[in-house]
Amino acid sequence: MPRHRTRYTLFLTRTGGRSLGLELTPLAVGLLFLFLGGLLGLGAYLGYKAASLRPLERRLEALSEEARRLSLALEEERRKNGALSQKARETEEELRKLKEAIEELRRRAGLPPKSVRPARLEPQGGPGLPPGEEPGWAFLKEEVLGLRRELEGVQPALERTLAREAARPRGLPLPYFREVSSHFGLRKNPFGRGSEFHDGLDFSAPYGAPVRATAPGVVVRAGWMGAYGLAVQVDHGYGYQTLYGHLSRLEVRPGERVQRGQVLGRVGSTGRSTGPHLHYTVFQGGVAVDPSAYIKE
Known part of the structure; x- marks a missing residue:
């Protein structure tokens, strides 16, 4: 029996006119919601x-x-x-x-x-x-x-x-590599069947690229962190923390005070990873939030 792919239809209607139907894939719907969420996050930040x-x-x-x-x-x-x-x-x-x-x-x-x-x-x-x-x-x-x-x-x-x-974290942890290979939220499990929640953004980057802090703060963890592999976690104060995962090398130690833009480590593929990239998480009040609202300068 043939397997049907899921589609969503968006209807646009005009009074006294014809209706327009747009078919969207689940991926397109997800990207649309991420885009709208980013706009709302930017508006909330400016407010x-x-x-x-x-x-x-x-x-x-x-x-x-x-x-x-x-x-x-x-x-x-x-x-x-x-x-x-x-x-x-x-x-x-x-x-x-x-x-x-x-x-x-x-x-x-x-x-x-x-x-x-x-x-x-x-x-x-x-x-x-x-x-x-x-x-x-x-x-x-x-x-x-x-x-x-x-x-x-x-x-x-x-x-x-x-x-x-x-x-407040702002800007990119990899200033010269903006391509996001995996977004925040529910995604297909890259290691098997089903879906899983992804608590950050994955940035594609070459092995060894420098990873930089997005705000000043104190390194609270630097070492092996399970699925994140070699990783660095920075406490910025006022409830903000950031995590930088799958590194190949660490450039800082726990307790060290860092400035925005300082190199924390190098891109790698340690931990639960399918290739060289950076996993970037932003925590607010101990809860992982979508970093898309924070990567704008």
């Missing part, structure tokens, strides 16, 4: 990144506006008094350093630069000062110190956000 930086962006915007207000007040005071006193010069220098610090934080957060120089001089001490109150250098000095304290409060929050972002 997460924007959400994590939005509070910092608002605080940096407020600091920029406060620095601009103080610049206006300093310019007005200079106009009134002519020559600057020593205290005035010190206040002006401190404000200049604050502006540079704000812009450096914006740059590190990936935010566009924002000028904090006064756009124009405004009468009566500049905007935001109490009505009828002359700014005076003592008042301005206290305002600048307050701005410095607030900026020092923003910096640790930014450092934590950037550290969390740096811990």
